[in-house]
Amino acid sequence: MLPIFHPVKQVGTLVDMASTRAEPLTLEVVELIGTVVARYHEEYEHAAAQHSLTGAQARVLSLLALEPLPMRRIAVSLRCEPSNVTGIVDRLEARGLVERRPDPADRRVKLAAPTEEGLATALRLRDALDFAREPLAGLSVAERTLLRDLLRRMLGEPAGS
């Protein structure tokens, strides 16, 4: 697994409650997705913790590893209030993983950018996130293609290759 995110812990509760709305197959798929979500978060939090980062800090650092961003844009990506980003970047900056630079085009803007050490940490973080990559290796190319198309359709995306 690679992307982003936060805490998660438990699986399989509501699904078990008498449901009159969905048949067993659908419920089982829902349950499996719940398990995937749980696994995903555990992997992510664990990988972050290995670098003494919280989930939010790891998300921001990973985001900035792609490109430096204004504080505002970080908030949009994280879907949180801009005021929260101040603290998260403060902590990353205090650890020397991120720095704030002025934006030549707009003096109101501060661009958060990873330091060399921050970039290295982000790369190591990514390599630690093997949740999806490893289990996916057990599927053939045809199966992964199938899974991709099914997930795309489930997410309402175009199914094409």
Next chain:
Amino acid sequence: MLPIFHPVKQVGTLVDMASTRAEPLTLEVVELIGTVVARYHEEYEHAAAQHSLTGAQARVLSLLALEPLPMRRIAVSLRCEPSNVTGIVDRLEARGLVERRPDPADRRVKLAAPTEEGLATALRLRDALDFAREPLAGLSVAERTLLRDLLRRMLGEPAGS
């Protein structure tokens, strides 16, 4: 979507970083799973918020709706320290959604159980979690079966029906 969980916000960052380890197909599946995870959490948090519950509170309430549990068991399910459960159950109890009962078999134990109102809230919460149920309806039975088997294999579970 039904089960459990917590915050999540952003998708698709680390995946985009130059990866020398996985080919494009696998990375795309990983990205899609990240999107599923994000969607899952948004749905869950939104459903919880509709009942003025936090994600953690909704998780615990949903868990107890299946069966009353000792505080310790709740902590195990949530994968957090038992001391945290005290506060979460406190808040649910203050709202009249949960109550603490003695365990006749062991006087050290307190069983957390949903009140009638708590049970009703848990059921309404479940009904609000349509993330998986609804998009899954767009897949045929054969496709859902396929998705189920692929997810099972990805999670290292037996693939049988």
Next chain:
DNA sequence: TATTGTTATACTCTATAACTATA
């Protein structure tokens, strides 16, 4: 002694509102 639940403490994330400096 070991276990259950709680309390006390400290840190992080979160949203809201008010503030500043720019635009």
Next chain:
DNA sequence: TATAGTTATAGAGTATAACAATA
């Protein structure tokens, strides 16, 4: 006037450590 970022504040979740009651 509007926007970017910050500060101040308060609530919630989290872990750690120490505690009382019970086993």
